[in-house]
Structures are given as structure tokens and as C-alpha cells.
Amino acid sequence: MTILEQTIAAIRPADPAAVAEARAHQDRLTKPRGALGALEDVAVRLAGASAVSPPPLPTPPALAIFAADHGVHAQGVSPWPQEVTLQMVGNFLAGGAVANAFAAQVGASVTVVDVGVAADLDPAPGLRISKVAYGTADMSRGPAMTAVQATAALEAGIAVARDLVDAGARCLVTGDMGIANTTASAALICAFTGHDAAVVTGRGTGADDETLARKVAVVREALRVNGLAGPQGVPSGAGALETLAAVGGLEHAAIAGFILGGAACGVPVILDGVIAGSAALAAAALAPAAVDHCVAGHRSAEPGHAVALDHLGLRPLVELELRLGEGTGGLLAHPLVCAAVRAMREVATFDSAGVTEKEA
Ligand SMILES: O=C(O)c1ccc[n+]([C@@H]2O[C@H](COP(=O)([O-])O)[C@@H](O)[C@H]2O)c1
Numbered sequence: 550m551t552i553l554e555q556t557i558a559a560i561r562p563a564d565p566a567a568v569a570e571a572r573a574h575q576d577r578l579t580k581p582r583g584a585l586g587a588l589e590d591v592a593v594r595l596a597g598a599s600a601v602s603p604p605p606l607p608t609p610p611a612l613a614i615f616a617a618d619h620g621v622h623a624q625g626v627s628p629w630p631q632e633v634t635l636q637m638v639g640n641f642l643a644g645g646a647v648a649n650a651f652a653a654q655v656g657a658s659v660t661v662v663d664v665g666v667a668a669d670l671d672p673a674p675g676l677r678i679s680k681v682a683y684g685t686a687d688m689s690r691g692p693a694m695t696a697v698q699a700t701a702a703l704e705a706g707i708a709v710a711r712d713l714v715d716a717g718a719r720c721l722v723t724g725d726m727g728i729a730n731t732t733a734s735a736a737l738i739c740a741f742t743g744h745d746a747a748v749v750t751g752r753g754t755g756a757d758d759e760t761l762a763r764k765v766a767v768v769r770e771a772l773r774v775n776g777l778a779g780p781q782g783v784p785s786g787a788g789a790l791e792t793l794a795a796v797g798g799l800e801h802a803a804i805a806g807f808i809l810g811g812a813a814c815g816v817p818v819i820l821d822g823v824i825a826g827s828a829a830l831a832a833a834a835l836a837p838a839a840v841d842h843c844v845a846g847h848r849s850a851e852p853g854h855a856v857a858l859d860h861l862g863l864r865p866l867v868e869l870e871l872r873l874g875e876g877t878g879g880l881l882a883h884p885l886v887c888a889a890v891r892a893m894r895e896v897a898t899f900d901s902a903g904v905t906e907k908e909a
């Protein structure tokens with residue numbers, strides 16, 4: 550078996566007994582039933598994923614920022630030059646990006662992973678060089694990646710997840726950096742959900758009306774050229790790797806692997822924005838049970854993100870109109886996920902605290 554196949558085989562779906570026990574326990578805690586709203590669902594979700602109720606505290610957290618470039622940038626789909634990907638990697642490594650500030654706020658380690666930046670990076674502390682290619686090919690002319698490249702990027706993401714968990718991380722947070730990657734995200738979301746490009750394509754880093762119209766046309770062309778156009782989307786399982794290779798980015802593939810790797814290790818994965826959402830669609834198509842180990846950190850302003858989360862059945866914890874990526878929205882959700890689990894682990898029950906329950 551390949552590493553990818555072994556990882557997929559190791560992923561367990563939510564444990565129904567732990568879910569039932571967690572639900573029942575929520576109702577015994579000293580609060581009105583359901584009073585913690587969506588946080589109750591998060592704690593129950595983590596119980597199912599870990600197969601233990603109450604689940605372990607998902608801390609310490611580790612952020613991995615997967616960086617890569619995109620051949621489709623040549624089609625004029627982003628207002629920013631491609632070299633900003635490389636420059637922002639330098640900024641992450643120097644500690645100067647928003648992701649660094651938010652990681653410091655929540656106590657997350659930061660690992661930057663070069664899976665496909667279109668330039669050579671010098672070794673540096675906090676940088677992991679797992680380069681599969683110097684950017685993808687232009688998906689509007691043919692497949693962005695070969696199946697071999699997509700698999701290598703998936704396995705790079707799996708290895709990052711494994712190593713972070715081995716080093717003590719108990720929660721993984723996805724991050725991405727890649728100029729033009731919202732175009733690839735839109736194409737993945739179309740291909741995996743069957744939605745139209747006009748519905749899921751957004752302004753990314755700030756595309757004007759003309760650029761947005763071009764992006765929609767480029768996404769349509771990429772789907773057509775790669776034989777992915779059609780109202781039905783892509784059936785789960787069959788064709789998942791080929792779809793990812795055709796219109797995904799190297800960071801999308803690596804994030805999909807990171808999700809699979811976290812799920813296989815039994816450690817929850819907090820998803821960031823639209824790039825993570827689209828990568829999660831690929832992970833779910835490869836291994837449906839992986840979704841049980843994911844928490845949607847936030848919902849970004851990019852319209853395809855809501856479509857992806859709906860398709861995955863995930864409810865975002867934070868909605869702040871963020872549209873940055875890097876893992877920023879995922880990091881902000883980490884204290885909420887911890888609070889949800891801590892409540893389940895530490896709050897007294899009506900019995901233990903001697904609090905009278907409501908009348909039947
Ligand atoms: O996380 C999001 O939902 C998100 C939404 C818009 C933009 N981004 C970030 O912006 C970059 C891609 O934007 P663009 O316009 O070049 O496709 C990439 O580095 C992403 O991390 C991220």
C-alpha cells in the first residue's frame with residue numbers, strides 16, 4: 550500500500566457510542582439543554598472523532614502554512630504579482646504576517662511548507678521544503694498537475710501532519726499562501742459540488758469587476774478543458790485524485806493530505822478559508838470519514854467557501870468577513886474549540902453540583 554492508501558485506511562468515522570455519550574453528557578451539565586448552541590455540537594463532534602467522551606483538550610495547536618504558485622496566474626486572475634507568494638513566505642518566516650500574530654495569540658506553532666513555490670527557498674528555521682514543482686501548469690490549458698505530482702503533494706501534507714502530531718500537537722490548523730489560489734479553489738468547488746463558476750468565484754485578494762469576469766471565464770474554461778464541466782459534480786471517490794490534479798494547486802493537494810493525516814492520527818483539524826474548504830472537498834472525496842475530524846474555523850468572504858462548507862455539512866464557528874488565508878480564521882477559532890471541550894470536561898453535572906433540574 551502507498552502512504553496515501555495507508556493513511557486513508559487508518560481514518561475512522563465518528564464513533565457513534567462516543568457521540569451518544571457526549572450528547573447525553575451535555576444534557577447533564579449545569580446549564581439549560583442546548584444553551585451552548587453550536588459549541589455543544591463541536592464538543593460532541595470531537596468526542597466522535599476521538600472515540601472518547603469527553604474528548605481530550607485539542608491543545609497545543611500547530612499551524613501549517615502550505616505555499617505554492619499557480620500557472621493560471623498567467624491568465625490575469627489576481628491583482629497581485631506571483632512573486633508575492635515567495636515574499637510572504639519570507640514574511641511568515643520572519644514572524645511578520647497576520648498569521649504569526651494570531652498564532653502567538655493562541656499559542657500555536659507555525660510551520661511553513663514549500664510544496665510548490667516558483668523559486669528556490671533557502672533553508673530556514675520553521676521552513677519545510679517539500680517542493681513538488683515550481684508551481685502548477687495553467688489549468689485553463691490542461692491539467693494543473695500530473696497524478697504523480699498531486700499524490701506527492703498529498704503525501705507531503707500527510708507527513709507534515711504526522712510530524713506535528715509526533716512533536717506533540719493535539720490540534721492542526723490549515724494555512725495557505727499562493728497568489729491566484731482562489732481561482733483554483735473555485736474550480737475545485739465547481740468540480741466537486743456541481744455548482745456554476747459564477748456562483749462560487751469571488752474577488753480573492755481584491756479583483757475588480759473586469760478581473761472577476763475573467764476569473765469566472767477561466768474557471769469555466771479549466772473545467773471544460775479538463776472534462777470536468779457538467780451539472781453533476783464529481784462522484785465521491787472515483788476521479789477524486791484526477792480532479793484534484795486537473796484544477797487544484799499543490800497547496801490544495803498538500804492541505805488535503807494534511808487533513809487526511811490529521812484524521813488518521815485522530816487529531817482534529819481546524820479548517821481555515823476557501824482554500825482549505827476546497828481542499829477538504831478533495832479530502833472528503835478520497836476519504837469521506839475525514840470530514841468527521843474537521844472543524845470549520847470560519848467562513849470567509851469568498852462565495853465558494855459557503856458552498857464548500859454546505860457540501861461538507863460543516864458549520865463555521867466564526868464569521869468576520871475575513872479573506873486573508875494563511876490560517877488566520879482557523880487560528881481564531883481554536884480558543885472556541887478548546888472552550889467547547891473544556892466545558893464538557895470541567896462543568897459540573899446537576900447531580901454533582903446539587904442543582905435542581907427543570908420540571909418535567
Ligand atoms: O482564505 C480565504 O478564504 C481567502 C480569500 C481570499 C484570498 N485569500 C488569500 O489570497 C491569496 C489568493 O488570492 P488571489 O486573489 O490571488 O486568488 C492566497 O494567498 C490566499 O491565502 C484567502
Ligand SMILES: Cc1cc2nc[nH]c2cc1C
Pocket residue numbers: 629633637725726727754873874875
Ligand atoms: C499581501 C498578501 C498577504 C497574503 N496572505 C495570504 N494571501 C495573501 C495575499 C497578499 C497579496
